[in-house]
Amino acid sequence: MVRPTRGPGVPRDVGGVLPPRARGRSSVVFPPGRAVPSLPRGRAVPSLPRGRAMPPEQWAAHHTVVVRTLLVLLVAVPVYALARGHDLASTALHTVPVALLALAAWTPSLGRDTRAAAAALGLMTTAAMAVQLSDGATEAHFLFFALLPLAALYAARAPFLLAVAFVAVHHLLVGTLLPHHVFAHGPDPLPMALLHAAFVLLESWACLVAWRHFDDRREHVEALVAARTAELSAQRDELARLAAVVQSTDDAVVTATPDGRMTSWNPGAERLYGWAADEVVGRHASLLSAGQDLPADLTTLGPGTMERRQRRRDGGAFDALVTLSVIRGDDGTPTGVAAITRDITGRKRDEAEARATARQLEQQAGELARMALHDPLTGLANRALMQDRLEHALADRRARRHAVLLLDLDDFKTVNDTAGHEAGDAVLLAVARRLESSVRPADTVARLGGDEFVVLMEDVEGRRDVVPVAERLLGALRRPVEWGGERFTVGGSVGVTFTDATDGRGMDDLLRDADLAMYVAKAGGKDRVRVFERGMREEVAAQDELVRDLRAAVGTGELRVLYQPQVDLRSGAVTGVEALARWQSATRGLVEPAGFIPVAEATGVIDEIDDWVIAQACAQLRAWDDAGLPPLRVAVNVSPRRLTTGDLAVGIAAATRDAGVDPGRLEIEVPEAVAAGPDAAAGIRAVRALGVHVAIDDFGTGASSLSRLQDLPLDRLKIDPSSVALLAAGAAAGSVADAVIALGNSLGLQVVAEGVEQPAQLAALRSLGCDAAQGHLFGSPVPAATVERLVRAGRPLLGAA
Structure with a gap:
């Protein structure tokens, strides 16, 4: 049979109880919080309990009860004997054994077992003396039964x-042997001895049962105390930890x-709020x-x-996060x-700050996305966005046609200049x-770069939808x-092309065709709209051939220089x-300047032509000087x-140096619209620093600023031929000239007046x-030879003023 006992995990000092006694049976340990098993039920086993060593304090308390009882009986024995x-001798004889045993039980120097044995024997000796003094009275025998349980207080066998x-x-x-000292019931002691033995055994059995149940209880x-104590100890430790946390947080x-x-x-509250606890x-x-x-009731706020x-x-004031808990009593009441x-x-x-940063990053991301798809100057769509929209438009099979302008x-x-x-x-x-x-809300306007723009018009029928928009x-x-x-004032030229579901053209193809149409529009006089046609490729091819021929003409001698005289109106x-x-x-015959100068400017060939003309002019000056002509x-x-x-x-410096002429004999003519530009002004000053003269060509037709012209190192103004032509139709006063x-x-x-063709114009200018x-x-x-003859003639042209 296994009974619950306190195991080694239970604290030692709990209610004065020591660790479990050494037994021949197993011990069961009950951890804190675990229910203690109920006591074993059934009849008590007939074996005598082994008992266990009680704590010194508990044993001393039990022993004190026994010794005090023994001392009381020690006094009662002589009193009863005398009664x-x-x-006195008989009384002393009956008292001495009890006194000796009481003395042994009381002596601290003796061991616990010896003192307990002396006390138990003293109790029984007292009962025996009472029986003997009473001449075997039956009532005296009950003293054995009354004192025998006291021997069980030691919870030990001995x-x-x-x-x-x-x-x-x-x-x-x-x-x-001495029945009259024990029994007072006749001469036959055996029945009485058996009867008393039966009573003793019965009481012993009762003591055994009580002892067993007392020990189990x-x-x-x-075990209950140990479990509860462990639980309370754990709670105490937990409360101590919580208290430490509360105090340190x-x-x-x-x-x-x-x-x-x-x-x-x-x-923490004192540090946070500034008040001390007593305040x-x-x-x-x-x-x-x-x-x-x-x-009014704070419990309504929580928990939360x-x-x-x-x-x-x-x-x-400050922002606080408050965690509220409701404290409840044992009955659950707050x-x-x-x-x-x-x-x-x-x-x-x-x-x-994180939200602001997130918003800023989001704005920056949006701005980066916008910048990635839009032109930074105008805010229009850029090439990437235009291509994306055009690809989506081309993928939409439901639309009819699309136009790219x-x-x-x-x-x-x-x-700019x-x-x-x-x-x-x-x-x-x-x-x-x-x-x-100027376009529909659904149309996309993009800037491809520089001064080039493109418009995507989706879902159009044809020219009647697109050309009016282009106009x-x-x-x-x-x-x-x-x-x-x-x-x-700036104009523009527009090239238009339409998508065709059957030709498979992509964005680059469409832009190339629109560019061809725009190029044809610009070559046709600018400020025009042209729709792409397949024949334009031949036109552009012819234009490319013109450019190739023009480049070759510079080196093959097909270019030549003619000279138009400039006359002093006084002499x-x-x-x-x-x-x-x-x-x-x-192959083409004589090509007038209007037929190749714009192409030369558009393709950059004009630079080679300018250098060639300057070199020819310097060389001709040298030739005239060598021929003895007056300086021109x-x-x-x-x-x-x-x-x-x-x-x-x-x-210019290289050309004049190679020809050996004074740069002051050379004059460059600059269009009025270009002369006042910041970049052109720097070029003019560099040329003027060489001694070269500078003239503003076609003055009166551009949009120049007088203040800017005053800042330039100029020598002459040339009146535009259109202004000179007006002099023939009216009075000269108040004219542009x-x-x-x-x-x-x-x-x-x-x-200097250009384009003088009539005597009346000459008279007005004079x-x-x-x-x-x-x-x-x-x-x-x-040609230069004709100029030489005119100069050698030495006579005024059309008479002097």
Whole structure:
């Protein structure tokens, strides 16, 4: 049989109980929190319990009870003896054995077992003396039964067995040999001895059962106590840990009654709020709230976590995260609340900064995405976005056709050259807005780069949907753009192509075809709309062939220079000539400047032509000098691009050096629209630094600024032929020519009139004070030999003034 006993895991000092006694049976350990098994039921086993060593304090307490009882009996024995009429000697004889045993039981120097045995024997000896003094009275025998259980208080075998053995020996041996000392019931002692033995055995059995049950109950109680003690110890440790956490945490831990009266305040609360515990305990929790009312019953707020504004002792408010728990009694009734408060001001600030950063990153991501798909200057779609939309449009089989319009600005470079890139950007922005407002909402306008734009029109029927839109685009471009007090007008040329589901053209193919159409429109006079046709490829091929022939003409001698005389209107003498390039093609015949100069400018061949004409003019000056002609000045037209490349002055210096002529004998003519540009101005100054003269060509037709012209190192102004032509139809006063001449005089510049063809024009120019003139009236462009003959003749042309 296995009984529950306290195992080695149970604390030693629990209610004065030592660890379990050494037994011959197993021990069961009950951990804290585990239910203790009920006591074993059934009849007690007949075996005598082994007993166990009691704790010293418990054994001493039990022994004290036995010894005190023995001392009382020690006094009672002589008193009883004297009462029964015994003399002092007999009384002493009956008392001495009990006294000796009592003395042995009381002596501290003796061992526990010896003292217990002496006490048990003393008890039984006292009972025997009482029986003997009573002459074997039956009532006296009950003293054995009354004292025998005291021997069981030691919970050990030896004292109990000694007591039982004493009774057995006393009744059997003394009762047989001296029956009158034990029994008072006749001469036959055996029946009485057996009867008393039966009573002794019965009581012994009762003591055994009581002892067994007492021992089991004690083990059960000890197990319960040990389990409960372990549980309480664990709870105590847990509470100690929690208390340590509460005391050490930086969070405020506060408890309060349901009505809000604060009952505890940890150091974290003191650090967070600024109040000491004795300043706030007993006060209402509203002391801590900043502008937020608390309910009458705080338990209605929890349990849960909430954000609240809290107030410090100095009046400062902060954001706090409050975790509220409801404290309940054993019956579940709320008895208070516990609040853990944490300052989250920094966290909320970090969260706000993180949200702001996230928004900023999102905006930046959106901006990057926008920049990746849009032109940074105009905000229009770029090539990538246009290609994406065109691919989606081509993939839509439900749509009928799509149109791609390629628009290239005319004369936009003049804006950059005359007013700078800021003005050019302003023009591009204005153009972008006008293009967007001129198309359908569903159409896409993109800038491909520079001054080139493209429009995607989805789901169109054909020309009748697209050409009017293209015309509107050109009409929008014709309106001047105002910037910095100036007005710029740029035109455009539009090439249109349509998608065809059967030809499989992609974006690059469509843009190439639209570009061909635009190129044809520009070559046809600009400011036009052309729709792509297959035959345009032949036109472009012919144009490419023209460019190849023109490049070859520079080196093969097909180009030649003619010279148109410039006449001094006062003396009528030829003072200079203008060098004009002509192309005498072996296959094309004579090609006028209008037939190849625009192509040369568009393809860059003009640079080679300019250098060749300058070299020819310098060489001709040298030849005339060698022929003995009076010094003449040669004017050469240069393209606007040569002024911006920065190498014109280098080329002129090399040409004059190679020819051995003074650079001051050379004059370059610059269009008015280009002359005032920042890049062109730098080129003009570089050329003028060589001594080369500079003239503004076609003055009066451009949009130059007087202040800018004043800053340039100029020598002459040339009146445009269209202004000269007007002089034949009316009075000269108040004309453009009059204004140009007056301006030239005010700036100290010579004025040369171009395109003079009628005597009336000549007379008007003389009356206005024009310095020089050229035109068919004086002579058409002629070879150098003809100029030499005119100069050698030495007579005025058409008479002097």
